[in-house]
Amino acid sequence: MDIAKTMIETAKGNAEAELCILNAKVFNVFTGEFLASDVLTACGRVAAVLPAGAAREYPARVRINAEEKLLVPGFIDSHVHIESSHLCPEEFCRVLAARGVTTVVADPHEICNVMGPAGLRYMIEATQDVPVTVFFMLPSCVPAGAPETAAHTLSASDLAPWLDEPGVLGLGEMMNYPGVVFTQESVLAKLNLLREYNDGKFGPLSGLSLDGHAPFLTGADLQAYAAAGIGSDHESSTLEEARERLRSGIALMIREGSSAKNLIDLVPAIDGHTARQCLLCTDDRHVVDLVYEGSINFAVRKLVRDGRVPLPDILRMAGYNAARHFNLRHTGAVAPAYFADFALYGDDRTWEPEMVWHKGRLVAEKGRTLDTPRTKTGHNEPLRNSVRLSGRLFENGVLKKECLAVEDKGLPVKVIVVIPEQIATRREDVLMPAENGLLQADPDRGIAKLAVFERHGMSGRVGLGFLKGMGLKKGALASTVAHDSHNLIVMGMNDADMLLAVESLHRAGGGQAACLDGEVLALLPLPLAGLFSDAPAEQVLAEQVQLNRAAELLGREKGVEPLMTLSFMSLAVIPSLKLTDLGLVDVDEFGLTDLYCE
C-alpha cells in the first residue's frame, strides 16, 4: 500500500494505525487551543487528530489512554553545539529525547575546528540512528578569524560539496560579522555560495538558511548583515538588541545555555506580533544542566513560571516556529501529515515528559530513553589523540616552567574580566604582583594567570594573560575545550598547578582538570577530539559532577560556571578582551594587543 493511501485509510479507520493515543489534551499550534483528542499515526506521521473518543473503535497496533494528559509537539533546539555537552552525539540524543526534544539543529563547529571536514562526516554518521532528528548547519567560521593558530580552515570551496548532504540546513552562525560588514573576500565567497546554491536549486523557494551571530551589532551595520541574507541571531543579550533584530527580519533565537542565559532578559521582546519570529536554543549546554535541568523543556518551564508569555506562544517558540524558520516540512505540530514527534506531559508543571515519541516510535518514558544506541566500535578512533603539544615546551618529558613566565615591566597589564552569565568580557588595567621579575597571579584580588597552549601540533605557541571574576581562590583549572580553535586553556593561582593541569590533559588525550597543591583533584577525560567523551551519559555526568565539585572547592563566582566560562576565554570574536595562543586580543579592535598598558 502506498504512503498516501496508508495515511488516508488510517485517518478513516480502514487501516491499522501504528499508534492510537486516546483522550489526550492536544496542543494545537495553529489555533492555540488545547483540545481533547484522539491521535492516530501511520508511516511515522500523524494520520488524524479526531475529537476524543472518535477513534475508540479504530484498529491500532499500539493503543494508549492518555487520560487527558497534555500532548505537545516535540521541542526543537534551533541552535546547539552538541560538543559542548561533552557527550558523543549518540548519548546527547538519548538525553535530549528523554526531555521531549525530538529535533535539533546542530552546528558542528567545534569538532570541525579540531578535525576539519572529518569532524562533520563523523557527526553526520553518528546521528543516523538516534531517537532525535538531527540537522546540521555547516560551520561558516572555521577558523573563527581571530588572531590565533587554527588547526583547520573551511573555505567556501571546502563547504560547497556539503550543501548537498542530506540533513544539512544551511550555513551556521556567521560569527565573523565584521567580515560581513567590511565585505571581507572569504566571507563574501561564503555568502555568495549559499545564495547561488539556493537560486540554482530552489529558485524562488526558501532553501538553505544562514544563521547569524552578531552581538551588539546595530544600525546600518545590522541592516547590512541582514541584507547579506543572514536570517537569525542567537546572541542578543539586551532587549534593545532583540527588538532591533526582530524589526530587521532576523529571527530571534533566544538562548538559555549553561553560560549564556538570555531567556528572562528577552521576555519583554516577545509579544503577539513578534512571538512568531522567536525560537528557543541552548547554543552550549553541558551534560549536568541537560540532565539536572533539561534542554529546551527547561526554557519552557522557566518561561511558564515567569508567566509573561502565554503558553501557546511558549510552545510554538519551542518547536513550530523553529520548524517554520528552517523551512522543515511537516515538523512541529500534532496535525495530519506532520511527523509523529510529540511528548505527553502530566500536570506536575515540570515539563518533564512522561512519554516521548519520535516519528511515531516511543523513545522515552519517565525520563529514561528506551533504546541505547551507543557509539559504534571503531567509529570514534579517528577522533582520538588530538592533543599534540609542541615538543619544544617539554624538557625530559616535563613541561618547562618558562611556558608560563610573564615578565614584570613595571606596567599595569590588561586583565580580562568575566561578566557573570555572559561570554563577553571587559577589560581592567591592573598592576600585578611580581616575584623574581615575573608577574604572578593574585589570589587576594581574585586575579588568576591565564594561558593558552596551541595543541594541534602547529605553532607550539603559548599565549599568556590574566583573568578576573571567575572566583578562583587557589589551584588551577584546564580544558582542551577552548573556543573556537580548542587549544588547551589553563587558569590558576600558581604556575605549578597550572603546569600539572596541562600535563594531565596532555596524558588523557584531552579533557578538563582541576589541580590543587600538586594533585589532580578531578579529571574529566574527553578523548574524542579533546571535546567529548566516549562514555555513556551517566558516567560523563558523574565525572563532570566530580570535576565541578573540585572546581567549586577551588572557588567560584556566583553566576559563573568556571570550566564552561574558561572555555570561552579564548573565543576572540566575542567582545571585548580574550586570550589566544598568539596573545591577548582586543576584539573590539580586531587584533592582538599588548598585555602591558602604555
Added chain:
Amino acid sequence: MDIAKTMIETAKGNAEAELCILNAKVFNVFTGEFLASDVLTACGRVAAVLPAGAAREYPARVRINAEEKLLVPGFIDSHVHIESSHLCPEEFCRVLAARGVTTVVADPHEICNVMGPAGLRYMIEATQDVPVTVFFMLPSCVPAGAPETAAHTLSASDLAPWLDEPGVLGLGEMMNYPGVVFTQESVLAKLNLLREYNDGKFGPLSGLSLDGHAPFLTGADLQAYAAAGIGSDHESSTLEEARERLRSGIALMIREGSSAKNLIDLVPAIDGHTARQCLLCTDDRHVVDLVYEGSINFAVRKLVRDGRVPLPDILRMAGYNAARHFNLRHTGAVAPAYFADFALYGDDRTWEPEMVWHKGRLVAEKGRTLDTPRTKTGHNEPLRNSVRLSGRLFENGVLKKECLAVEDKGLPVKVIVVIPEQIATRREDVLMPAENGLLQADPDRGIAKLAVFERHGMSGRVGLGFLKGMGLKKGALASTVAHDSHNLIVMGMNDADMLLAVESLHRAGGGQAACLDGEVLALLPLPLAGLFSDAPAEQVLAEQVQLNRAAELLGREKGVEPLMTLSFMSLAVIPSLKLTDLGLVDVDEFGLTDLYCE
C-alpha cells in the same frame, strides 16, 4: 561588484542605492509596528530600513520623499484563476500592479481544461515580463472528474515534467476531494508524484505546495485530506469549516471573489493565534470588480472597515503569510534582503496605492500602470478558434431547435437553485409548465431553462436542465466560460433567444452574450480559448460593463453576478446540483442524476 557586496555597501551608504524612499511610515510585518523609516534598495531588493532621516545623505539614483505616507509590502493573491478576469495575463497584471498586488499564485486550470499543456506554456510565457511576480500551481484536476465531456486530461505523468518549471509552486487545488478520500488511483498518483518529487529534491525541507479545495469536507474525511499532504483550502464559506481547517493545519485562504464572497463571514475565525495561518485570495474575479473595487486591496479595505481584525494582521494576511505558506524566499516584507515589492498609501483609507514598486522598479502611480507590456504578436494565435460545436447540431448553418427540447413526462424536475454569493447550489423539485409536450422556462417563478453544449469538437452532446434564483426575467445569457471544461453554457426564458446566444458565441469564437427578442443586446468577445480577450483592459472593461448592463436589463437577483454565476452552473464538483453536457449531476452522489423526479 557582487550581489552580497552591493547589498552590504548600499546598506552602509557606500554604494549608490537604486531607490531611496525617505520618511515613510513602514509597516513592519515582524513586529506589527509602523515605523518612520528610510528605505534603500539595491539589486531589486531592500538593502536597509533605517530610522527616518538616517539615509538623507545616502547616495541614490532615485530619491522620493514619502511625506510620512504608509509603505506596505506588496499584496499577494494566494489563489487566482487569471482567466476569470477575462483579461489576458499581461493585462491582468497591469491592472493588479496598480492595485498594489505584486505577487500572484495563479492556477491556470481554466486554460488547461481547454488547451491542455499548451495553455500552461502560454500562461508562463505571457507572464515573463510583467509588473507582477506570477507563480503557478499546476492544475491538479483537469478534467474536474465530474460526469462531463472534457477536452484534455492532465495525468500525474503529464504533470511530472512541469514540476521542474521555474515559477511552479506545486499542485493546484485538489478539487477532486472525493477522489482523495476514496483513494482514487489517478488522484493517489498525483499525491505521490508531489511527495516523491519533494522528498527527492527538497529532502526534509518544504518544497512544492499542494492546494486544496474541499467545501464542507469534515471529520475523518478532512483529516484524511490533510494527511494526504494538502495544505490549504479556499472553499470555506462557514465559520465551522474555517475553524476545522485551521485546527487541521490547513491554511485558510479567505476568498473574496466576484461570485464567492467569504471574507466577512469568516472574520470571527481570525484571532491572534490563527491569523498567521490565514491568507487572502480572489479565486475568480472579473475585470469590472478588479477595476472598480480592486483585488486583494479590496479585501484589505473591507477588513479594515469591518474593524474586527487588527491592521497588522490584515496586512500580514494580505502578503507575508502567503509568502510563508508558499515558502517564497524573501517575499512579503519591507526588510533587508526582501524583494523591493511595496506600495505607498495616502491616508484616504481607500487602500488604493499612490505608488507601487515591483522589484525596486516603480510600476504604477495613482492607479495607472506605467508600462504597457501588451501581448506579443502571434503569441495568442494558438488560442483562437477554440469554439467547435458539433456539426450534428446544425441544419443549414442554423442550430436545430431540438437541441433544447425537454420532454414533458408529467413529473416534477430537479431544478438547480442558486445560493446568492456562493457557487454552491441546492435542489428544488418543481413541476414545470409544458407546451407541445415540451417543458418550458417559467418566467413567473423565475425558473430558466439551462443548457450545456459540448464545444471542443468531442461528444457534441447537449445537457439540459432548469435553473432558479438568478433573477432572469426574459431573454437569454450564454458563455463559453463554463467551469471546468468550458463547454458552452446558456440559460434563458425562451428557446429562441437561447439558440441565438449560442450561435453568436459560436461565430465570435467564444465569449459571453445577452440576447432578447431575437436580438444580441451585448457580446463580450473572448477569442482566446473562449476564456479571455486579447484587448486592453480598458476595452474589455467597457465591453463587460455593456454586457452586464444588458444582463441586468434581463433581470438579476441581488447578490448574484448573472454571467459569473452562470459559468459555475456546470462545475459539477461543487455541491449540490449542476448541469454538464452529459446532463444533470448530483454532486453529493458523485454521478449523473435523472432530470425527472421519481
